[in-house]
Amino acid sequence: MRMHGVARPELPARSSVTGLDRRRLGPLPVLAQSVAAVAPSGAAAIIPAIVLGATGPGALLAFVCTTVVCMLVSWCIQQFACRMRAPGGLYSYSARALHPGGALVTGWSALLGYSVVAMAGLLAVGLYLADLAQRLGAPPSIGPPLAAGVVLVAGVAVGVILVAGIRLSARVTLLVESVSILLVLVVLIVLFVLVLPTADLSAVLAWKPDIRPLAVGIVIAISAFIGFESATTLSVEAAKPLESVPRAVRWTVPAAGVLYVFSSLVQSVAMPSPSISHEVTPVTDLVSLHEPMVMSIVLDLAIAASWFSCALASLNALVRVLFCMGREGVVPRGLGHTHPRYRTPSRALAVVLPPVVATPCILILAGAQQHALADLLTLSALGYLGTYVVVCVATPLFLRRIGEATRATWIVSVTAALLLTVIIALAIVQTFSEQPVLVSVFLAVLFGSSCLALVFRRRAPARLEAVGVYDETIASDVSRGAQRGIFR
Amino acid sequence: MTSGPLGRGRPPAPIDGAMRLIEAVARLGTGVTAKELAAFVGMPPATCYRLLNTLTASEFLVRVDDLRGFAIGRKMDEIVTAAVAxxxxxxxxxxxxxxxxxxxxxxxxxxxxxxxxxxxxxxxxxxxxxxxxxxxxxxxxxxxxxxxxxxxxxxxxxxxxxxxxxxxxxxxxxxxxxxxxxxxxxxxxxxxxxxxxxxxxxxxxxxxxxxxxxxxxxxxxxxxxxxxxxxxxxxxxxxxxxxxxxx
Structure with missing residues (x-):
């Protein structure tokens, strides 16, 4: 038993992540960050169709299994989120349990995931709005330049919103994402009601366990869930972070899962032939098969809105990871600066925004739009999955280090880590056979960051030791005892 | 279940457990660990860790010592002050x-x-x-x-x-x-x-x-x-x- 009078290290007077707008966001904007990064309405419109194409009738089961796997991962992330406030998210979490070099590689994997999904989000905004313009009678020839223009405008808008303060960007994210989810839900329900009289539900719900297509389906389906952890990057700005952040991480996964299961149910009963899943905008095409213009226009707008807020949320997370790295000194220290007035990591944003906007523009103008979106999503999924595996491994080690491990922690995190490892291995093998370039980029990032970690270890071990900054308890957070009044 | 100096042999209601944990942190001093608290209060560790997470979320307790230890949070001051003439x-x-x-x-x-x-x-x-x-x-x-x-x-x-x-x-x-x-x-x-x-x-x-x-x-x-x-x-x-x- 410990008694009073033990010599204790002094608590710091200020946190190592000062500069951010501390304790300002309510629980709803925090939830919106996670939900928007998942982009459930955008994903519900695209990914179930791809899963259906790969698995046939097993799509529903694939989404149910994926939801369960993601809930296990989410449980691991919550163990960190309810104990520490780290704007670096999973990167900073892993540094609490693993060698800082390993954390650095995790951080770069997260940077890859966030930046590429932001590119995909902007690309999708361009593609959907250009598609809409053509639907409304614009000549096909202006498609690519129009889409590139839209990407540029959307990119600038994202940049302005992100610099102008976390409260504004959180509010925009919340509003846009809620509207788009509502619209997509309405369209799906209408479509379901339209096709229900002629549908053969028994064929869709039939139990045909077939492990190979199921595994392939899960590998694709998991890309619809990635991003659910991103509320962790707001844990300095959230008002009650140790409560609202784990709650956001907990509820995003099952909520998105329900939407996807419903979406894949609707799409599998409404889909006349498997060929349609190769289109860019499958649900829109499905809708136009069954219904005139109005609904497909609404749907296109909703999906574009969802991808816009996905880009916003992912960049939000991205700049906060970079901000932490800047504070630690493992990237140029300037990236750790915050805007003096808006209290956002504006320097990090200024560095990442140009490439994130330019890449989808170049892809569109190069004419590679058809598969570019799927490729970007696959690449980002690899980045995210990398961080998820690490955080699952780190969870029991972290809890053991602080003396709070239980049997449940070991069972859940080891199961999650094993399942994820299988999924990521399958994803790499499958992607390698289709798009070896993507796997090479992913592995190059891992290799490059490992080399970086080695260089730091030899040249600047102090910087590597600094990895893992978080918003620690400062002196003014601790009780000073009762105030006995005003007199001496 | 274990029985410590504050243990009464029966699993406590959550609110009672939470108050006993705050009391235990006050008694054992800044930096006491979750394990020490569970033993002192006589509570199953998993329950204790969950309550501690709730208490840190509402900031009645804070984590110190690189997340390992606990201390009374600033928020308790208002309550304590109210009780003092x-x-x-x-x-x-x-x-x-x-x-x-x-x-x-x-x-x-x-x-x-x-x-x-x-x-x-x-x-x-x-x-x-x-x-x-x-x-x-x-x-x-x-x-x-x-x-x-x-x-x-x-x-x-x-x-x-x-x-x-x-x-x-x-x-x-x-x-x-x-x-x-x-x-x-x-x-x-x-x-x-x-x-x-x-x-x-x-x-x-x-x-x-x-x-x-x-x-x-x-x-x-x-x-x-x-x-x-x-x-x-x-x-x-x-x-x-x-x-x-x-x-």
């Missing part, structure tokens, strides 16, 4: 006695802790009519208005203005104008706004830095409010003497 030194009591001897009104010393009104010393011969209402409705008392006038944003501290008598100010804009007047004249008044027929006035007690930290209040029948106003000069002098006793 404010300390008033005898030099200050002498000043109050002297003034009470000269004035035929109730003379009360009010102390501001955070954004709350506390009674430091009330007149033994002419006690407060309702200490209860004084603490709860700062918009209706002179001492309360003086506090609100010097808060950065009084509307946040007092979102709802309750009607207590027919004279109570319940329009936020009217109150805001009156608070500006309080800042200008450095005195606050109230006439039948808290309790029918009772008036009071308050002058500030300031710290060296110039912050308003308390008030010296006169209270009496509303019919004699004009006589009370004539005593403000003497009250302000006494408040100045009290200000000199503040650290």
């Amino acid at each position: 404010p300390f008033v030194p005898s030099a200050a009591r002498d000043v109050l006695e002297e003034l009470r001897g000269r004035i035929r009104f109730g003379v009360h010393l009010i102390i501001y802790l955070g954004d709350t009104v506390r009674v430091g010393d009330q007149d033994p011969d002419r006690p407060l009519h309702s200490e209860h209402d004084l603490l709860r409705h700062p918009h209706a008392s002179a001492a309360g208005k003086l506090l609100l006038a010097h808060l950065p944003d009084w509307r946040q501290a007092l979102p709802h203005l309750r009607q207590l008598t027919e004279h109570t100010i319940i329009d936020p804009d009217v109150l805001d104008a009156e608070l500006a007047e309080v800042r200008r004249t450095d005195t606050a008044h109230q006439r039948g706004e808290l309790i029918d027929g009772i008036a009071c006035c308050a002058t500030p007690i300031r710290s060296r830095g110039g912050d308003v930290v308390g008030a010296l209040c006169l209270a009496g029948p509303a019919a004699r409010a004009s006589v009370m106003t004539e005593q403000i000069g003497a009250t302000m002098e006494a408040a100045k003497l009290l200000s000199d006793l503040i650290s």
Whole structure:
């Protein structure tokens, strides 16, 4: 038993992540960050169709299994989120349990995931709005330049919103994402009601366990869930972070899962032939098969809105990871600066925004739009999955280090880590056979960051030791005892 | 289940467990670990860790020592402060006695802790009519208005203005104008706004830095409010003497 009078290290007077707008966001904007990064309405419109194409009738089961796997991962992330406030998210979490070099590689994997999904989000905004313009009678020839223009405008808008303060960007994210989810839900329900009289539900719900297509389906389906952890990057700005952040991480996964299961149910009963899943905008095409213009226009707008807020949320997370790295000194220290007035990591944003906007523009103008979106999503999924595996491994080690491990922690995190490892291995093998370039980029990032970690270890071990900054308890957070009044 | 010094052999209700954990952190000192707490309180570890996470989420406890240990959080100070009678030194009591001897009104010393009104010393011969209402409705008392006038944003501290008598100010804009007047004249008044027929006035007690930290209040029948106003000069002098006793 410990008694009073033990010599204790002094608590710091200020946190190592000062500069951010501390304790300002309510629980709803925090939830919106996670939900928007998942982009459930955008994903519900695209990914179930791809899963259906790969698995046939097993799509529903694939989404149910994926939801369960993601809930296990989410449980691991919550163990960190309810104990520490780290704007670096999973990167900073892993540094609490693993060698800082390993954390650095995790951080770069997260940077890859966030930046590429932001590119995909902007690309999708361009593609959907250009598609809409053509639907409304614009000549096909202006498609690519129009889409590139839209990407540029959307990119600038994202940049302005992100610099102008976390409260504004959180509010925009919340509003846009809620509207788009509502619209997509309405369209799906209408479509379901339209096709229900002629549908053969028994064929869709039939139990045909077939492990190979199921595994392939899960590998694709998991890309619809990635991003659910991103509320962790707001844990300095959230008002009650140790409560609202784990709650956001907990509820995003099952909520998105329900939407996807419903979406894949609707799409599998409404889909006349498997060929349609190769289109860019499958649900829109499905809708136009069954219904005139109005609904497909609404749907296109909703999906574009969802991808816009996905880009916003992912960049939000991205700049906060970079901000932490800047504070630690493992990237140029300037990236750790915050805007003096808006209290956002504006320097990090200024560095990442140009490439994130330019890449989808170049892809569109190069004419590679058809598969570019799927490729970007696959690449980002690899980045995210990398961080998820690490955080699952780190969870029991972290809890053991602080003396709070239980049997449940070991069972859940080891199961999650094993399942994820299988999924990521399958994803790499499958992607390698289709798009070896993507796997090479992913592995190059891992290799490059490992080399970086080695260089730091030899040249600047102090910087590597600094990895893992978080918003620690400062002196003014601790009780000073009762105030006995005003007199001496 | 384990049984420790605070254990009673039965699994505790969550609220009881939470309070016992706070008590245990207070007893065992800053830096005590979750495992030590579970053993001390006699609680299954998994339950203990879950409760500790709830308590840190609501900031009654905070994590220290690189997340390993626990300490009492700043938020507990409000509760602890509320349970402690404010300390008033005898030099200050002498000043109050002297003034009470000269004035035929109730003379009360009010102390501001955070954004709350506390009674430091009330007149033994002419006690407060309702200490209860004084603490709860700062918009209706002179001492309360003086506090609100010097808060950065009084509307946040007092979102709802309750009607207590027919004279109570319940329009936020009217109150805001009156608070500006309080800042200008450095005195606050109230006439039948808290309790029918009772008036009071308050002058500030300031710290060296110039912050308003308390008030010296006169209270009496509303019919004699004009006589009370004539005593403000003497009250302000006494408040100045009290200000000199503040650290």
